[in-house]
């Protein structure tokens with residue numbers, strides 16, 4: 064189909080300049096937009112009932128002939144119009160208020176389809192069958208009905224647009240213009256999967272002839288949506304693959320050196336993933352890899368091995384974390400891991416004094432810093448890296464897709480390793496990170512026991528904290544997580560302050576209790592974290608600041624207050640703070656859920672420790688749009704496809720997009736498709 068201009072829809076049957084503006088409000092600016100403005104839902108109005116059987120409390124379809132009509136005027140503007148119709152089994156009266164013009168619409172002997180509900184009062188009080196303001200449509204020999212007598216599309220509307228008007232416009236547009244639309248899917252794909260052609264698909268999305276063809280239409284359109292998206296991703300991916308980056312050499316001796324320092328062996332999954340990263344780094348093309356692994360699966364060691372590799376090759380390594388607490392934890396942990404290596408490791412976060420920061424920046428510029436760990440502060444404009452070899456981004460879900468490219472600009476095609484502890488269902492990973500290669504650590508270090516997770520109510524609080532007491536006496540530490548820092552008048556939830564007071568006065572008065580939250584200054588935060596690591600603190604009460612990355616092996620109990628206030632992914636991340644050694648760990652959620660959704664989240668938590676199942680459940684509960692917080696990559700723009708339910712179609716789309724783009728000349732061979740993609744590239 065030729066490109067459509069802004070003004071095109073104005074000239075469509077039933078539109079005009081005023082109505083065009085209203086359509087614009089729905090995002091319909093062109094004929095193509097109109098064709099792709101798919102129904103929100105459908106109503107089956109195809110099942111005609113005999114008038115003698117219809118009763119109130121249900122919308123019904125009937126087909127009947129006009130017997131009589133009557134207009135009753137009530138003053139200048141008010142009127143009642145009544146039509147009596149019969150289908151041979153009984154009669155029904157249809158009534159409209161203040162629509163006097165209808166007297167010229169209905170003619171005796173005409174056949175009409177009607178859709179509506181019998182008026183209860185007329186029926187029960189006066190024993191009369193009356194429908195007020197039904198949907199009506201005249202039945203004519205040679206033209207099909209579109210508002211009645213069939214499965215009818217129901218659209219999302221805006222002010223000044225009725226269902227009937229929009230349905231009519233779309234129907235007319237399809238009738239008059241759809242034939243001009245070309246199918247941009249390559250014929251070999253249509254044939255291979257037996258897809259119906261585009262015009263038939265669009266027609267049947269709006270006005271489905273039957274269920275079977277409707278499903279065919281939907282599948283074809285879902286495929287095309289995902290296919291275009293996958294091509295865009297693959298294109299991006301393949302363009303990196305053609306770029307020149309840094310070719311690292313093997314430094315096995317140094318890596319072995321680290322492995323000897325560790326008190327454990329790598330799991331098979333870790334070894335595998337390392338093999339993939341090593342190969343990428345030794346390749347001349349820049350690495351673009353997503354490393355997925357559940358909390359505690361051992362991603363940090365892998366990151367450190369990769370960083371050693373780049374440093375030994377004479378480059379700078381960069382590691383970025385989403386929060387200052389996590390950046391500091393990484394810094395402390397990695398410094399310890401690398402204590403036998405003669406590396407200069409720097410911490411760069413927002414909270415550092417300016418004078419100190421300047422010195423760090425000087426060292427970074429002069430290539431005196433080998434490894435720089437930090438937060439967003441790492442990509443301030445005024446930082447000059449001497450030569451970045453590898454960027455590791457931890458906990459990807461906190462960063463936007465754009466941010467990861469921003470940081471890459473700091474070097475010349477450095478290798479990139481993105482790590483995420485929120486396991487993303489494979490289907491989503493393909494969609495969102497289709498431009499990255501995927502590595503998965505799907506195995507926990509040996510000896511880990513699943514965290515025992517329970518859900519209790521307020522009533523059990525004293526029992527719960529007695530249990531905590533026993534555990535502290537056995538030498539273990541506890542996290543208590545609260546949704547708020549300070550008490551709030553508006554929210555019925557516990558704050559860190561309140562719980563600290565309650566535990567200090569009541570349940571755990573003989574122990575050392577501290578509170579950690581985002582409002583403390585950095586020194587204070589650091590002091591508390593290191594005291595907790597050194598086991599000087601028994602109970603750490605905190606907000607979700609401890610959600611990511613914090614690793615204290617001796618803390619094995621977590622109590623979550625008002626757990627109904629946290630999201631599922633968040634609860635799982637929080638729980639990941641315990642169970643990081645061979646001791647049995649516990650997660651006790653105190654909660655009083657008010658919604659079904661909140662209840663479901665708590666149930667899922669008690670049922671499984673498996674991060675992949677958790678994130679699938681999360682996705683099901685929340686839907687992909689909210690799952691990622693922001694609108695990314697137009698995933699939430701998918702009009703037909705559902706990335707969860709259409710996994711099979713997604714897999715096909717991925718495979719075909721991959722095959723297609725493997726051939727560098729594909730845009731020439733499939734010009735309809737590449738034109739279509741150009742048209743869409745704005746949003747991808």
Ligand code: ADP
Pocket residue numbers: 327328329330333356357358359360361362363364484508509614643
């Ligand atoms: P993640 O970053 O994936 O959440 P970490 O890298 O922090 O996990 O690892 C969690 C804990 O497990 C750390 O204390 C780490 O030293 C330890 N660990 C990592 N790999 C292994 C392994 N192969 N065997 C035993 N312990 C391991």
Ligand code: MG
Pocket residue numbers: 359362363484612
């Ligand atoms: Mg981690």
